[in-house]
Amino acid sequence: MHRRSFLTSTLAAGASAAFGGPVQSLRVAVIGHTGRGDYGHGLDTLWLGLPSISIVAVADPDDSGRTKALKRLKTDRGFSDYRDMLNTVKPDIVSIALRHIDQHHDMVLAAVDAGVKGIYIEKPFCRDLLEADSMINVLEKSGARLAIAHRLRYHPVLPVIKSLIMEGAIGQVLEIRTRGKEDHRGGPLDLWVLGTHLLNLATCIAGDAVACSASILKEGLPVTKLDVTNGDEGIGPTAGDEVHARFETSSGIPVFYDCVRNKGVREASFGMQIIGNQGVIDFRLDVDQHSDGEPVARLIHGCPFLPPTAPRSWTPITSAGLDKPEPIEGISKLVRGHHAAIHDLIAAIEEDREPLCNAKEGRSTVEMIFAVFESHRQHGARIAFPLKEKRHPLLLL
Numbered sequence: 001m002h003r004r005s006f007l008t009s010t011l012a013a014g015a016s017a018a019f020g021g022p023v024q025s026l027r028v029a030v031i032g033h034t035g036r037g038d039y040g041h042g043l044d045t046l047w048l049g050l051p052s053i054s055i056v057a058v059a060d061p062d063d064s065g066r067t068k069a070l071k072r073l074k075t076d077r078g079f080s081d082y083r084d085m086l087n088t089v090k091p092d093i094v095s096i097a098l099r100h101i102d103q104h105h106d107m108v109l110a111a112v113d114a115g116v117k118g119i120y121i122e123k124p125f126c127r128d129l130l131e132a133d134s135m136i137n138v139l140e141k142s143g144a145r146l147a148i149a150h151r152l153r154y155h156p157v158l159p160v161i162k163s164l165i166m167e168g169a170i171g172q173v174l175e176i177r178t179r180g181k182e183d184h185r186g187g188p189l190d191l192w193v194l195g196t197h198l199l200n201l202a203t204c205i206a207g208d209a210v211a212c213s214a215s216i217l218k219e220g221l222p223v224t225k226l227d228v229t230n231g232d233e234g235i236g237p238t239a240g241d242e243v244h245a246r247f248e249t250s251s252g253i254p255v256f257y258d259c260v261r262n263k264g265v266r267e268a269s270f271g272m273q274i275i276g277n278q279g280v281i282d283f284r285l286d287v288d289q290h291s292d293g294e295p296v297a298r299l300i301h302g303c304p305f306l307p308p309t310a311p312r313s314w315t316p317i318t319s320a321g322l323d324k325p326e327p328i329e330g331i332s333k334l335v336r337g338h339h340a341a342i343h344d345l346i347a348a349i350e351e352d353r354e355p356l357c358n359a360k361e362g363r364s365t366v367e368m369i370f371a372v373f374e375s376h377r378q379h380g381a382r383i384a385f386p387l388k389e390k391r392h393p394l395l396l397l
Helices: 003-011 063-073 082-089 101-113 129-142 157-166 188-193 195-206 331-336 339-351 359-377
Strands: 026-031 053-059 093-096 118-121 145-148 173-179 209-218 242-249 255-260 271-276 279-284 297-301 315-318
Touching: 026 082, 053 063, 053 082, 082 101, 093 101, 101 118, 101 129, 118 339, 129 145, 129 359, 145 339, 145 359, 157 195, 157 271, 157 279, 157 297, 157 315, 173 195, 188 195, 188 242, 188 255, 188 359, 195 242, 195 255, 195 271, 195 359, 209 359, 242 359, 331 339
Parallel strands: 026 053, 026 093, 093 118, 118 145, 173 255
Antiparallel strands: 173 271, 209 242, 242 255, 271 279, 279 297, 297 315
């Protein structure tokens, strides 16, 4: 498909989260695990103060953590076992807040079995494609809706970026470049924990990945079976401190992901650049120069490959357009506080549709990560999608 045609066809399905409140009262239960993923990036407290939402219970096997959570969430029903909570309370929505992904699969299955209408889950989605397919299967059979906490995927500026690209604001799009945060987690852990944000955003612009070629290094050398260890945050097998990947996409726009441990400038490396032959759009996922992290996107005109003959500056992009004041009051809380995602999840439940960032998108991101490992396992070979092997490629080294 031609790039411009692809972008036109996907604009309507872009980041247009429903911002209205729920029309009926919904009961929410929270699952956390103090010391093993905790409560993510506010996936417990985000529900406080939302209209027609009540937190009815929290589960945490850690006694001290559970006591603190009960006070923090202003509820009096605490459980050490999440299955007991789900079967006793029968909530409408469950917030799977913990960051460690080795627990996500079983929790989703238990929530669906308890009859929940919706699930909001911390990223990354899960450990492998077997778990992803299992969850998608039970979700489809039950009709329950699952949304993943890729917060900026719901940002109202994303449709504006797509419109600017379609209008030729940066000329022909040549490639999309992404980098991880490149702190002490640099390498595969960064790819899992933070790279999932980037891969999800990049494919929102460029379309589904269709192939990948990649390499993974440790101290400058390709990783081998001897380098494989069990990674932090429940990610499973991992190796190396450096990742370089190139994805082919359905639009023809290549997407690059790079990450090297301890090579990043604090909070500055973590982002995405859409590079055209007449300009660049930059999307920052974590910025400090503005107290509310806005605007997240900027555009600079001019060919990026030619030295400028005059000074050039970055122009902010807001939900209203290029170089226009932001019309949405409290947009940072709306997006970074998960409210846009939650409003979209509730709308998806009421409208019987998939949430904007759903289980299938989560699976696609996991498949992209696995393609990186599989390409490395095959010495940088081009790996086509869908992957034939659903187990972790490092287990096959």
